[in-house]
Amino acid sequence: MRILRACHEMAIPAVCVYSEVDRTALHVRLAEEAYLIGPAASRESYLRIDKLIDVAKRSGCDAVHPGYGFLAENPALPRACSDAGITFIGPSAETMEIMGSKTAGKQLARRAEVPTVPGTDDPNENPDEVQSLARAMGYPVVLKAVAGGGGKGMRVVPEDAAFASAWRDASSEALNAFGDLRVFLEKYLDSPRHIEIQIFADSHGRVVSLGERECSIQRRHQKVIEEAPSTVVTPELRRKMGEAAVRLARAGGYVNAGTVEFLVDANLNFYFLEVNTRLQVEHPVTEQVTGLDLVKLQIAIAAGHRLPFAWETISPRGHAMEVRLYAEDPDNNFFPCPGKIIARRIATGPGIRLDEGVYRGWTVPMEYDPLLSKLIAWGNSREETIARLRRALDEYTITGIRTNVSLFRRILAEPEFLKGEIHTRWLDQLLSRPRPPAVTPRAGTEAAAAIAAAYWESIQSNSMEAPSAETASRWKQEGRRQQVDRQP
Amino acid sequence: MKFEVQLDSITGTTKHVVDLEKTGSSYKVLLDGEPVDADVILAAPNAVSVILNGAAFDIHIAPTLDGTYKLQTGPHEFRADVRDPRAWRGKKAGALEAEGRQQLIAPMPGKVIRLLVSAGDQVEAGQGILVIEAMKMQNELRSPKTGKLERLHAKEGQAVNAGDILAWIE
Numbered sequence: 001m002r003i004l005r006a007c008h009e010m011a012i013p014a015v016c017v018y019s020e021v022d023r024t025a026l027h028v029r030l031a032e033e034a035y036l037i038g039p040a041a042s043r044e045s046y047l048r049i050d051k052l053i054d055v056a057k058r059s060g061c062d063a064v065h066p067g068y069g070f071l072a073e074n075p076a077l078p079r080a081c082s083d084a085g086i087t088f089i090g091p092s093a094e095t096m097e098i099m100g101s102k103t104a105g106k107q108l109a110r111r112a113e114v115p116t117v118p119g120t121d122d123p124n125e126n127p128d129e130v131q132s133l134a135r136a137m138g139y140p141v142v143l144k145a146v147a148g149g150g151g152k153g154m155r156v157v158p159e160d161a162a163f164a165s166a167w168r169d170a171s172s173e174a175l176n177a178f179g180d181l182r183v184f185l186e187k188y189l190d191s192p193r194h195i196e197i198q199i200f201a202d203s204h205g206r207v208v209s210l211g212e213r214e215c216s217i218q219r220r221h222q223k224v225i226e227e228a229p230s231t232v233v234t235p236e237l238r239r240k241m242g243e244a245a246v247r248l249a250r251a252g253g254y255v256n257a258g259t260v261e262f263l264v265d266a267n268l269n270f271y272f273l274e275v276n277t278r279l280q281v282e283h284p285v286t287e288q289v290t291g292l293d294l295v296k297l298q299i300a301i302a303a304g305h306r307l308p309f310a311w312e313t314i315s316p317r318g319h320a321m322e323v324r325l326y327a328e329d330p331d332n333n334f335f336p337c338p339g340k341i342i343a344r345r346i347a348t349g350p351g352i353r354l355d356e357g358v359y360r361g362w363t364v365p366m367e368y369d370p371l372l373s374k375l376i377a378w379g380n381s382r383e384e385t386i387a388r389l390r391r392a393l394d395e396y397t398i399t400g401i402r403t404n405v406s407l408f409r410r411i412l413a414e415p416e417f418l419k420g421e422i423h424t425r426w427l428d429q430l431l432s433r434p435r436p437p438a439v440t441p442r443a444g445t446e447a448a449a450a451i452a453a454a455y456w457e458s459i460q461s462n463s464m465e466a467p468s469a470e471t472a473s474r475w476k477q478e479g480r481r482q483q484v485d486r487q488p
Numbered sequence: 489m490k491f492e493v494q495l496d497s498i499t500g501t502t503k504h505v506v507d508l509e510k511t512g513s514s515y516k517v518l519l520d521g522e523p524v525d526a527d528v529i530l531a532a533p534n535a536v537s538v539i540l541n542g543a544a545f546d547i548h549i550a551p552t553l554d555g556t557y558k559l560q561t562g563p564h565e566f567r568a569d570v571r572d573p574r575a576w577r578g579k580k581a582g583a584l585e586a587e588g589r590q591q592l593i594a595p596m597p598g599k600v601i602r603l604l605v606s607a608g609d610q611v612e613a614g615q616g617i618l619v620i621e622a623m624k625m626q627n628e629l630r631s632p633k634t635g636k637l638e639r640l641h642a643k644e645g646q647a648v649n650a651g652d653i654l655a656w657i658e
Binding site: 334335337342345397409438439441447448449450452453454456459461 | 506
């Protein structure tokens with residue numbers, strides 16, 4: 001839907017593909033052309049490159065945008081596109097292969113002098129050597145068994161004095177559990193933040209950074225809230241991280257939109273994590289603070305246009321925050337709750353953007369990720385943005401399915417979140433604590449609810465007709481018409 | 489028309505008697521026998537607006553499977569069981585929950601990937617019984633009551649449909 005909107009703004013007729021269960025999806029209804037490519041199971045529809053290319057050829061497409069799911073990071077798609085003579089809106093297959101891989105990406109980062117999480121490259125079984133490496137690196141460090149996994153053979157060493165016992169534990173555990181006592185050494189990042197840099201590169205050698213997004217609010221490593229700018233990133237740090245990301249993109253010959261993810265420790269040292277070789281779900285946050293349309297920019301770059309600005313000119317304006325509204329039940333372990341939307345009221349008004357393709361009467365399919373809407377707020381300050389987001393969450397009502405709206409109300413009320421004191425494990429820790437007592441409804445809420453329920457029952461049982469269904473009487477309409485038509 | 493309304497929310501359960509009498513295009517409302525200044529309209533599909541002594545409430549209403557209604561106003565949620573004392577309808581299923589023999593029902597299609605207890609075990613309310621994988625997410629299904637796991641119909645690796653009965657708890 002996001003891509004379709006960009007196409008329509010650029011007066012580009014759009015072709016979309018859909019699976020059997022997505023027949024009623026909004027983008028299928030609004031595209032110029034739509035083609036069925038198979039059943040619900042994505043490996044027989046959305047993951048079938050041959051079918052995609054076939055539709056693209058049949059409908060005479062000039063270019064293919066992969067969105068941000070399914071095949072968006074699969075190098076086989078750009079390869080198939082170039083074989084078929086169709087432009088792929090994204091980086092080349094070769095770039096995707098190198099930068100999408102964690103190990104190759106890390107090697108590339110080192111070559112481009114982008115900091116990675118410090119650690120030993122080769123496993124070691126000599127405690128004295130490892131200890132001197134640890135001293136050189138600075139504590140805390142973590143010892144990780146080569147063959148380890150699931151926390152076994154792993155020890156965090158907070159200080160030098162604790163090294164000997166930690167080594168003993170880690171290596172004996174590793175030997176017992178995996179029969180291999182070799183251990184890696186890595187710098188331990190206590191409560192790191194996840195901060196990523198949006199980059200853009202055109203095919204004429206210009207690479208720019210559009211600043212950072214803070215995505216530290218995660219549940220089980222899935223991003224839940226994203227914001228820009230980050231509360232800890234100074235203009236100086238923004239410049240340093242941006243330059244590092246640009247160096248990496250240049251080293252990998254990157255073209256089009258990409259995201260370089262970093263972990264940032266308490267001392268604001270940043271370490272390369274990985275590259276996402278596609279548009280991110282959270283891209284609206286960057287759009288709101290830069291005023292750019294990233295999808296239109298992607299299409300322009302794929303068409304061979306130059307980036308129209310230098311990166312020094314881009315600094316964030318105001319503050320933006322996005323929440324991901326899912327059809328899931330926060331009171332039941334975030335169990336997915338797809339189903340039919342009976343009624344809803346959307347959030348609008350100053351500083352609010354709602355990116356979605358859902359509507360009343362639509363059934364959320366159970367086959368795919370149950371992301372409903374992305375609710376994005378923009379304000380002059382972080383405080384104003386949060387106030388707008390809270391207000392919008394109260395306006396946003398969806399009936400018929402459960403959503404995770406209450407999770408956001410809870411997060412947006414937490415003092416630590418309001419101060420920006422967050423890290424990647426913060427939300428999981430918050431959710432393991434008991435819920436705060438429920439806010440008491442204002443006086444009269446319960447009485448109003450009882451009256452509403454009784455009223456609803458009465459109009460359901462048809463014993464009284466629904467007043468809203470009444471149309472004004474013909475006599476009244478005629479009277480009003482005569483009033484309007486009367487000569488002055 | 490007179491209705492008995494039972495409201496359940498996280499803060500507790502309350503009961504009210506609401507009497508609605510249509511006078512022209514509006515209603516005269518009696519709440520627990522007392523006349524109240526209330527204006528109630530259907531503002532949009534499934535959305536009722538109530539103005540009670542000047543205070544405005546926008547309430548969204550959806551039916552649920554057990555015949556009760558789910559009400560939402562701002563961050564607050566209620567479950568309402570509405571009865572017309574003159575009607576011949578019996579008690580609704582919702583009122584009987586959490587007592588007697590309980591079923592564990594698959595809330596959506598998926599695959600049973602792990603059994604956490606076996607038939608005959610004593611289980612606590614809220615204790616995990618099995619894990620279902622649906623849409624790449626693993627989700628634990630919990631016991632609705634304390635009691636004995638009488639029967640367990642699910643096997644590891646089994647595909648289930650929404651509504652399938654997976655276990656009985658006595």
